[in-house]
Amino acid sequence: MTPKLQNAGIDAWLVRFSERIDPAVQPWINAFCQDCRAAFGKLLVDLVPSYTTVLVQYDPGQLDDTGARRMIERVIERMAPDGSMGSGRLVEIPVWYDPSVGPELERIAARNDWTPQQVADAHAACEYQVFALGFVPGFAFMGMVSPRLAMPRLATPRQKVPRGSIAIAERQTSAYPQQTPGGWNLVGRTPVVLFDAERIPMTTLEPGDRVRFTPISRDTFIKLGGDTSPVEEVPQ
């Protein structure tokens, strides 16, 4: 693994591990982030891991770009991918798959000549990796969904995607931590609180985690505090 460093201003380097999305890169990114935190200590301002890269932001008052580059190169030389494939924790997210909260179950089903139930089963059958958090606090970009479930974003985004919505865009999947406008295809809803600033840790998911979606019934969803209000319809 020989990542490339790219300039990202007076106080940041972008470390590129691969040109394409590749789940095999994830353990290296996890290891790099951990080692970087240890190596930089207080000089580290922020670390932003994404699918194939990590943005390393440091204190420019204490380090110049050459010094920071040398520290990053030293971390890279010594790092080893952390543990077995997939690395991180396995997190289970209970999901109520139903057309009332996941209207695009039908859209995806129609394309495959499937029933909505088959779409739900296929989505719950795989283990996913959290590649990055972004968009809104706690929104986890996960992949890769089966090519048969892959679906382009909606032509007209919804003004309000309800909190907890489970969604698909191309070969990515996610769960909306809060109500927000959004254009992903909705297939279900989770009662899990994905972000809470008062909680430690604040996010249910973190980059490097593995995720499995577990189908639950409407009753269980309600019992776990889920909100059954319907989804805004959008013309497509």
Added chain:
Amino acid sequence: MSLAAALRVEKAGPLALLQDGGRFGVRHLGITQGGPMDWHAAGWANALLGNDPGAAVLEVAIGGLALVAEAELTLSLCGADLSASVNGQQLRPWQRFTLQAGDRLAFGMPRCGIRAYLGACGGWRGVPALGSVACVGREGFGGHKGGGRPLDDGDQLQPEARSQPLHLFSCVPPEYQPDYGQPAELGVIPGGQTAFFDGASLYEAFNAPWQVDTRADRMGIRLTGPELVCHHPGMVSEGLAAGAIQVPPDGQPICLMNDRQTIGGYPRLGTLTPLARARLAQCQTGETVRLQATATERARREYLGAQKAIGSFQGQ
């Protein structure tokens, strides 16, 4: 506990937000930075009161704000000239001033620059979230009353510390006051996908005049001009530094600012220097700016130099 004297919001105006140095160490969770768009002016507003450069200031964008002092208050004003006045008397920026109980501080039309910074002794009191009071409405964090809420009519702003006699200087020395009336030359450190832009586009990027678009806010400021063409085979979203210049398929650059999304998937031309970010934050819609390629070490030296000037003044 007795509270320091307050400033009452008579008229909230379109956009006045409490901002401290920003929210850090949380970008990997998808949480944005926040903080003053023009860190330079905000730093001076704090220095005039002996505050830390990252103490909470009120960022007043465009004007339309009116405040009334409920007791004697020492404040500072730096950054844009938004036709500020005290009881109708003109108040120039880049100075410290004292309000008496009942005095009315009002902001009008922008004359030069668009963002003014109002400092208070010890900084303005806010409700911290994740270690910062920086107000980010989209995320619901920070602000003077928490939850990322902006100012409302009738709200109170409270300084963290009581006013006390301050050092010799009550004005920012003229050599440190930027002239926002001068054409903006914005330093850019090339990087990211620079190599994937075609030659003509790179020439245009650093030689053509650019106009500041109406689509400009605390997330990003769009520039319009010649269409920049980037031949990148397929970008994957990656972390965005403050000042990153993204070029979407329409070829018109977007300079990412304090409230930017944490990751993004458009090719990047480079990164604005910190001083360029501060300068761009003061540009009005339609204003012409130019991009100038610069070296990292030079940009860092200029940034540390500007910070040192603010810091040494603060220490007097």
